[in-house]
Amino acid sequence: MSVNLSVNLSGIKMKNPVMPASGTFGAGREFSELIDINRLGALVAKTVTLKPRDGNIPPRLCEVSSGMLNSIGLQNEGIDHFLKHDFPFMREFDVPIIVNIAGNSLEEYAQLCRELDRVEGVSGIELNISCPNIKAGGIAFGASSKLAEQVTAAARYNTQLPLIVKLTPNVYNISKIARAVTSAGADVISLINTMVGMSIDTNTFKPNLGNITGGLSGPAIKPIAVRMVWEVAQSVKIPIIGIGGISNALDAVEFFLAGATAIAVGTANFINPTTMTDIISGLEAYLVEKGFTDISQIIGKVKT
Amino acid sequence: MLQIKADIIGKEEVMPGVFNLILVSPEISRNARPGQFVHVLCPTDDGFMLRRPFSIHRVVPGRAFEILFQVVGKGTEALSRVKIHDTLDIIGPLGTGFKYSEDIRSALLIAGGLGVAPLLFLAEELVERQVLFYPMLGYKTKTQMLRYIDFKRLGKKTYAATEDGSFGHEGTVADLLNRTVHNIRPEIIYACGPVGMLKKISETADEFGIECQVSLETKMACGIGVCLGCACVTRRGYKMACKDGPVFNTRDILWGAEDYEKGLANGCGCDNEALSETDSAG
Ligand SMILES: Cc1cc2nc3c(=O)[nH]c(=O)nc-3n(C[C@H](O)[C@H](O)[C@H](O)COP(=O)(O)OP(=O)(O)OC[C@H]3O[C@@H](n4cnc5c(N)ncnc54)[C@H](O)[C@@H]3O)c2cc1C
Ligand SMILES: Cc1cc2nc3c(=O)[nH]c(=O)nc-3n(C[C@H](O)[C@H](O)[C@H](O)COP(=O)(O)O)c2cc1C
Ligand code: FES
Numbered sequence: 001m002s003v004n005l006s007v008n009l010s011g012i013k014m015k016n017p018v019m020p021a022s023g024t025f026g027a028g029r030e031f032s033e034l035i036d037i038n039r040l041g042a043l044v045a046k047t048v049t050l051k052p053r054d055g056n057i058p059p060r061l062c063e064v065s066s067g068m069l070n071s072i073g074l075q076n077e078g079i080d081h082f083l084k085h086d087f088p089f090m091r092e093f094d095v096p097i098i099v100n101i102a103g104n105s106l107e108e109y110a111q112l113c114r115e116l117d118r119v120e121g122v123s124g125i126e127l128n129i130s131c132p133n134i135k136a137g138g139i140a141f142g143a144s145s146k147l148a149e150q151v152t153a154a155a156r157y158n159t160q161l162p163l164i165v166k167l168t169p170n171v172y173n174i175s176k177i178a179r180a181v182t183s184a185g186a187d188v189i190s191l192i193n194t195m196v197g198m199s200i201d202t203n204t205f206k207p208n209l210g211n212i213t214g215g216l217s218g219p220a221i222k223p224i225a226v227r228m229v230w231e232v233a234q235s236v237k238i239p240i241i242g243i244g245g246i247s248n249a250l251d252a253v254e255f256f257l258a259g260a261t262a263i264a265v266g267t268a269n270f271i272n273p274t275t276m277t278d279i280i281s282g283l284e285a286y287l288v289e290k291g292f293t294d295i296s297q298i299i300g301k302v303k304t
Numbered sequence: 305m306l307q308i309k310a311d312i313i314g315k316e317e318v319m320p321g322v323f324n325l326i327l328v329s330p331e332i333s334r335n336a337r338p339g340q341f342v343h344v345l346c347p348t349d350d351g352f353m354l355r356r357p358f359s360i361h362r363v364v365p366g367r368a369f370e371i372l373f374q375v376v377g378k379g380t381e382a383l384s385r386v387k388i389h390d391t392l393d394i395i396g397p398l399g400t401g402f403k404y405s406e407d408i409r410s411a412l413l414i415a416g417g418l419g420v421a422p423l424l425f426l427a428e429e430l431v432e433r434q435v436l437f438y439p440m441l442g443y444k445t446k447t448q449m450l451r452y453i454d455f456k457r458l459g460k461k462t463y464a465a466t467e468d469g470s471f472g473h474e475g476t477v478a479d480l481l482n483r484t485v486h487n488i489r490p491e492i493i494y495a496c497g498p499v500g501m502l503k504k505i506s507e508t509a510d511e512f513g514i515e516c517q518v519s520l521e522t523k524m525a526c527g528i529g530v531c532l533g534c535a536c537v538t539r540r541g542y543k544m545a546c547k548d549g550p551v552f553n554t555r556d557i558l559w560g561a562e563d564y565e566k567g568l569a570n571g572c573g574c575d576n577e578a579l580s581e582t583d584s585a586g
Contacts, residue, residue: 026530033305034395034528054542061523061533066352068525075532075542219352269355270526271345273307273395 004294005280005289007261009239010187011095011162012124014041014262015118016280017295018252021243021266022047022100022126022166023072027086027125028093034273037093039280041262044098045086047128052078052106056211067166067218067245068267069197071211074102074131081116087121096123098164102131106154113158125161127151130168130193132215142168142193145180156185164241167232169195171220174228175235182236189232190241190264192225218267219245224257233259233300247275249282257299305528306331309391312367319448321375322418323384324361324393326368332396333363338426339401339519339551342371343527345393346379347386353379357524357546359422359496372421372450398527402426402494402517402551404435411437412490413459413504414477416497417444420451422519422551423496427458438461438488442477442497442558446470462532478504485512492517498557506554516554520545 005016019042021030027039027045037043055075061070076082079101090097099122105110107207109127116122129142129151141151152165165181167174169192177191194215199208206211226246233240242260246252247268255263283295293297314326332342339364339483343355356372356379374447386392399424404411413423420441430437439455440463449464449471456462464472465480474481478501495505496519508518522534522545529547536543538556543549 024526024531030305030346030526030528030530034307051481055532055535058535058537058542059523061525061531063354063523068354070531072532246353258501267525270531271352272393 009091017262019264021264024266042096045194047100047102048079048082062208067220069214071214091121098124100126110154110158113155117159126164131198145177149180149184152181152184162187168193169193177238178232188239192244193199221245228257249279256298257302307395310394324372328368333369336360336397337362337401338429340397340399342394346382348382361421404548410490412493414440416442416501418498503559519550
């Protein structure tokens, strides 16, 4: 089968356009026992912050119709621990590594970028300005085009690495935010992070999450994600990573048709660890069946 | 840890709404430790469903393992409809199970209802290691005495409690423990059951200076330590039930909101920001 699945995300060269979504794959250590990581297009680490974060009070998970809510709260051990313990593990694979970061302030984003810029083996930095589960930073930056622009500019000033900005769907005008981060120097846009949601136990009258609200992921958000990728693809020229409810190759194809150059898989990894490798095989089969030879032939080809 | 498609070679409804499945997997049967669990894809056409965790109930050495489960919702309902020779998609064995030192001589195994699930595997292991142990089993009523006979066969002396007094002690196993612990004087207590019961048992264990390990249940997504969704609050910060647990030493567990704050104030490693965040939405 000779179809070309390779893509180039503003300098991040991937042998195929399939990667994990940040926070759903750790550093790949556990999944490496279940799948061949070298088959993936890229590795994306869980969000790291400057200082360790404990995360939110449990319960942190709740299954809902066609998806799940989470309120993890960016639990992580901080950048130093990440670089010492997780990053070396990720480097053992022959796959580009994207490090996802979040800060409480512009200065923290800037400092994280400065540190990562010096690290050999980082292929790109993803700015998480879209986590709904933390009070300061996170979504606060992603929900305002002005702040989104400022944080992107601060990051841009501090790194030469390909810069991905991850957007939140919890906004009215996603195109406006996308244009703002593009003009501030983003190389790639990834979307979407989770949608803010809530679930209540009808016996106890209590919210099902300790944090009360959480981020909705899974098939439930896929149509929203496809629509947002399509809208953003109309308004900016930089490549897009499509994320949201992707569970199989045809889900992925929808995102390519809407204008994504690559896709990331989150929640579906929990249900079936082979989701990503299945999608890679499935994309090949799909292209062959449709008579295409290159994934680029379907990107943005939705007929409207 | 591995992902397998396991052939179902045995299915029994051991009492109304409670099923036992025997699943073929030489690898899991060889590698599993008591207290570990498997993460099961419940066969449903209902679209999206996360995997469901079930304790490894027993192993058939070198060949198969069993799970014992109660139908409580759509996942377990789907699981109850499987047939012999269907296959189940399973990830396992997972988590950190019960710990025992080489020189331990006597143990007390306390189960409430479905809590017998991980403890039967432990009981069989203790028999093999020639450790004396006492099962203490709590049930609602006489007709629901899950695995009582099995424990009675394996243990030195078996204690039972029923809530309605139809068999053994009338009341809960936690009461029964309070009344009998000074006679039994075990070196260690292993327990599984509802969280209220576990908390009471841990208080008694504390009072008598007995080490106590319990298997905790939380909602899980990945089951393999990746999503950080199954956090339990411990004196050493948040620990993941699917990886650090599900078995924890009760010395480490913080049981409720007041306890959490105490633990945090005591510098368990959590930053207090995490707590204050909980009173704001998102
Ligand atoms: C490590 C571990 C081991 C377990 N071992 C066993 C076992 O050996 N046998 C067994 O029968 N069950 C076991 N459980 C519980 C089992 O996973 C749940 O009963 C199951 O996930 C319910 O799925 P469902 O779709 O049928 O119910 P749902 O529709 O998800 O829920 C139905 C009801 O059950 C409650 N519930 C759901 N999940 C849990 C849970 N994890 N713990 C407590 N209550 C829950 C819900 O709050 C709700 O009231 C274990 C759980 C864990 C975490
Ligand atoms: C348990 C969980 C943890 C997540 N953690 C992060 C994170 O640390 N950083 C981040 O940028 N996104 C995080 N996300 C969001 C995902 O990367 C992704 O954007 C979102 O889940 C939508 O994709 P999905 O429907 O395929 O899961 C997390 C999602 C889940 C479900
Ligand atoms: S269930 Fe994902 S970390 Fe435990």
